[in-house]
Amino acid sequence: MQSDPGYVAVHERKKSSPQNARLLERIAADAASAVIAAVAVAPAICTIDKSIVENASGKRRLVESIKHSMTELVTKPQKFFLSKTFGLVAMVYAGTYLVANTTDTFLSYKKGNEDITKVTAGTAKFAGTSSTNILLTLVKDRTFARMFGTGASKPIPLPTYALFCARDCLTILFSFNVPPALSKVLPDNIAGFSSLSTAQILAPAGCQFLSTPMHLLGLDLYNRGEKLSVKDRIQAIRANYFKSSLARIARIVPAFGIAGVLNSKCRYYMMENIERRMKNDRVALG
Template identity: 85%
Template sequence: MQSDTAYAAVHKRKKPFPQNARLLERIGADIASAIIAAVAVAPAICMIDKSIVENASGKRRLTSSIKDSIIHLVTKPQTFFLSRTFGLVAMVYAGTYIVANTTDTFLSYRKGNESITEVTAGTAKFAGTSSTNILLTLVKDRNFARMFGIGASKPIPLPTYALFCARDCLTILFSFNIPPVLSRVLPDNIGGLSSLSTAQILAPAGCQFLSTPLHLLGLDLYNRGAKLGMKDRFQAVSANYLKSSLARICRIVPAFGIGGVLNSKCRYHMMRNIEESIRSDQVAAG
């Protein structure tokens, strides 16, 4: 495999390319890359998401919840990977990566003269990935709140939905749109990583210090209702802010850092193979 530096250099290179070349095969590579990345990162995210919800509700301590989830994964992996919690998390990230990948493919297809390995950072990608991620994450969060919150299952209040939407918009912005821009000012080959790979890890991790209060406030509104004053809300959020931020960094680095890098690299290598095959066909055809 190529080094990260070589990967980044080739990734930015533009080549003339036939507009309609193997579009279905390219979409298949988009989907395969997304599923590989999602399944790889979902176990860690699943454990952390569950622990944050249980800790915010006062049901269990964060570390205790993570410990039990690890034991479950090690002792009963078949039930862990077939569980509803794992399925919900894998669904969120597979869906988000698929939309990000296919957006790049269709934009490349429309331009007609770009390398099919190119990644974009425009409005279309943000709109597609954010709307998909918000919808799927709301489904996941609604189920997690009901499964691991306190008291009887109840409807998710609209303010909680709004806060979760704002949280997810920030996450998507810092996971898919900020990294290509940030990579331009970062040095290459930091710890063996390209500037793009480094940005894909740093940007979503740093975002959690902004998005975690939105997440905690949404959970508090669900768990304790809407009648409490702002002072009580602030105390609840501030009490859990630091450990929840660190926990969310631990989940976002796999989700959109490591997962984003894995998805990008899998897609790049699959697309490069398709591109080389098409080039060979072009040469053979004269």
């Protein structure tokens, strides 16, 4: 009877049922890790993003804007955490890390890989995370530009959208795909960090020296229109490049450095617990 194909098929489904049953738990762990990471770093990112936009528009100087946001965070925390700006930032990074996490989960599930804690760095993750991050960041940046820019609210020009897309693709590449490769050439246990954790901080931070001009040009096109000369654009970017680069490093380290490490650690421990229970289920089923 055991040679009957129908019996074998049913038996195989029963053997794989623990993994099927745990898939929703794994997705829940992916989501929980993403939200924890996003909410933990959103206050810093929200403050810096707002200051960069206000500084570029001339509404407030960079340091003045940061002080204003920090004062509100301390004196009116409920207003700060319930604000649209905080919600938009948390949405961007929770969504981005959720897609990154679930991509790893579904790739592992599809291959039947026993190591469900594995982190990938392939094309699928880049395509998913970059498209998600670009879409959500454009929503956030459009709202920030309208809230904290100069003059009346106006449509975002297409060149600004294109520059923001290029900026975000570069950031995603350096945040999710470069760190695994970079970690192979870095020493382990730097100041208590693993080589991967160190790479997750260094790669996106270094990327900002390349992406900041795209960001500043996009904001300048929005704030001053598209009819200015190339010389005027270069002068505007040069005037704000260094401090904006440092500000963007200060925001990207929490966004894809600290949040990346926190997301990875949370997901690893949650998945490790789920994997242990999956093994117990397999043993129970024989």
